[in-house]
Amino acid sequence: MAAPWSLWLFALFLSRPPLGSGEAASGCHAASRAAVASGNPLAENLRFRYSREANAGRPAHGPLQQMAFISTGVFTMGTDEPAIPQDGEAPSRRVHIRHFYMDRYEVSNTEFEKFVTSTGYITEAERFGDSFVFEGLLSETVKRDIHQAVAAAPWWLPVKGANWKHPEGPGSEIHERMDHPVLHVSWRDAVEFCAWAGKRLPTEAEWEYACRGGRENRLFPWGNNLHPNGKHYANIWQGTFPSNDSGEDGYTGTAPVTSFPPNGYGMYNMVGNVWEWTEDWWTVHHSAEETHNPKGPSLGEDRVKKGGSYMCHKSYCYRYRCAARSQNTPDSSASNLGFRCAADSNPDDTSGEMRGHREAVLDT
Ligand SMILES: [Ca+2]
């Protein structure tokens, strides 16, 4: 079996925009976890304006796997004004979606640990023995032993021993970030988790419908203004990529899955924080015809991921938009890629009567 990073590289190059297009080589990258600098007046000011408290969404009550009911409807998927045409963002098309449930949050380390404790599951990164980590997150000790990099995106390094429990390789731990999204999970790992939870991955259409939160033709889940009232609404990159993330939004690296305000459907961090796997195979060719519950191509090489990550900056990876998309091979894993699950019925809702009532009300 080929090492996962070789396939990952292949996908990376396939997805790469032409040089000079103004877009960076791959899907969003980069981030150092270093906290916002202290003792610096500017940093202190930024901390005040963009503190975790200022940008915090509602605190999560109950288990983080709680789902939102998203009612049947029709929306405009994709865009006729693609920022990255080679990603297949166009054309816009009307898509009907049958009601479903969607996790409000990216799957956290806490939730993934429950899965592993319950099943003994071993992720693909653990089986392969390595995974991709953004160079800016790595210690000098770990970097010293790495002699390979992605030519067109040298900030990605294959790190032996990097996996969901050790996101930056040997010596790194997740104890202090159990409420952060799980990382280094392949598409297959995500499918296994969702099945264990009585759920499934969302289709790309369902994901984008959930991202838009009931708003038509907007760039972001909350509208077209990246910083409403001067506030950050997503965990992306500020500063100069890949050398300096100022952490103006409160986070370098990942943020807790409950951070930032939710969208109109109660979804958190649909754009930014971590990329999210979807069920669909990847294609850049779409019909403009109206469709019902599309599931993408029946075959493919790569799976679709949506939403961008904490490594995204407009200058090289303007993919923290609902219409944006990218892809990876199903066995790929990296330090900026996670997932959330969907379901036809809510496995946490034991009241079928209540669910039937809600669906009847919301579908009319
Ligand atoms: Ca950030």
Ligand SMILES: [Ca+2]
């Ligand atoms: Ca996300």
